[in-house]
Amino acid sequence: MRPIWKGSISFSLITIPIALYPASRREEVSFRLLRSSDLSPVNYKRVAETDGKEVPWDKIVKGYEYEKGKFVVLKDEDFRRVDVEATQTIDIIDFVKLEEINPIFFDKPYFLVPQKAGTKAYALLRDALRKTGRVGIAKVVIKSRQHLAAIKPQNNALVLELMHFADELIKPGNLNIPASLDVGTRELEMATDLVERMTDAWDPEKYTDDYRSALMNLIQKKVEHGGKTPPEGPTQKKKKPSNVIDLVSVLQESLDQSHAAAHTGKTTKSPSRKHKTKKAA
Missing domain, CATH: 2.40.290.10 (Ku70; Chain: A; Domain 2)
Structure with a gap:
């Protein structure tokens, strides 16, 4: 290196x-834009917004938009000064x-x-x-x-x-972030218990990019099938979210899953996402 x-x-x-x-x-997967009829790569052209005409590189300058639609041009000597x-x-x-x-x-x-x-x-x-x-x-x-x-x-x-x-950091002041709320003693104790049960030693090797792995696997299969999409195997049905407001039951279900996983020796999964919490009961 x-x-x-x-x-x-x-x-x-x-x-x-x-x-x-x-x-x-x-580790990003890069793609090219192609014409569907013959898979010819598609290139970009530099065109002016006002008339749609292509602009050669020697006619292009750098400008800063200080107001909507108003620009000040900066030349090479301007950049050298600062x-x-x-x-x-x-x-x-x-x-x-x-x-x-x-x-x-x-x-x-x-x-x-x-x-x-x-x-x-x-x-x-x-x-x-x-x-x-x-x-x-x-x-x-x-x-x-x-x-x-x-x-x-x-x-x-x-x-x-x-x-x-x-x-350079954006302050979250304009975001809809909840302030201090009365979440309830029981809910807090159950949430704390869940966090403790799911706590493990930091091991970065256990976390991988599942999407990239699946995408590269699909690409490899399509190459092997001459560019055609291979037959799709069985897939799990996605659970539809429901408007459940009983936070205690959601936490209890998560704790039960964590407790069962600990006794079977399996890796603890994230809590079920089928519940959509609006407000603590």
Whole structure:
């Protein structure tokens, strides 16, 4: 694997040369648009909204819509004027406690790998972060864009996790989220009991993308059948939701399922979704 970025970690007078490697990947199935008659790929054209005419690349400029239908054009020199200097340095600004950071701020992780002469300082920073329970909050420029990031110890590695700036997060104030409600002592005790029974040790390997697996399996079968859809096997009928308002009975049914699963040794399934709760009884 080739690094996507090389530079250094810098805090106080310490500099650690590192290389940046992806720590995650998106397993998405990509599709092409085809003409149904001969499966010829369909390409997009750049057309102007006013007259529908195709526009060549040399006639296209970048514009910002500051009012509905009103644009200001930005040229290359405009972008150069506000460009953040790419110093190839991950500048740690502060060290903060990890538990103080809302997980919603974290976005995408990368592995930090030390280069020659930086191994000891790398291990020193990693161990100091682990011992203090802190993470380094830094700014870094990657591909001409400045990012907020956190440097965290992960086993023997240091991970750089790109973060959202505060003004990038949407506040839920306009969403229909219930405030404090009187859910009832019995309902709360039963819900708490259900959560406790379904609690297990975190094992990321047990969670897989069922949709992608099923889709790739279907694609493989269609390839084997010459592009034709293979015969469909038996499918389970979907349960129709019903307007049930007895929250206690829903919780009791879920607890019974959890209790039965625990005694049979089977994996506990999520509570039945056939009930649609409107209001606690």
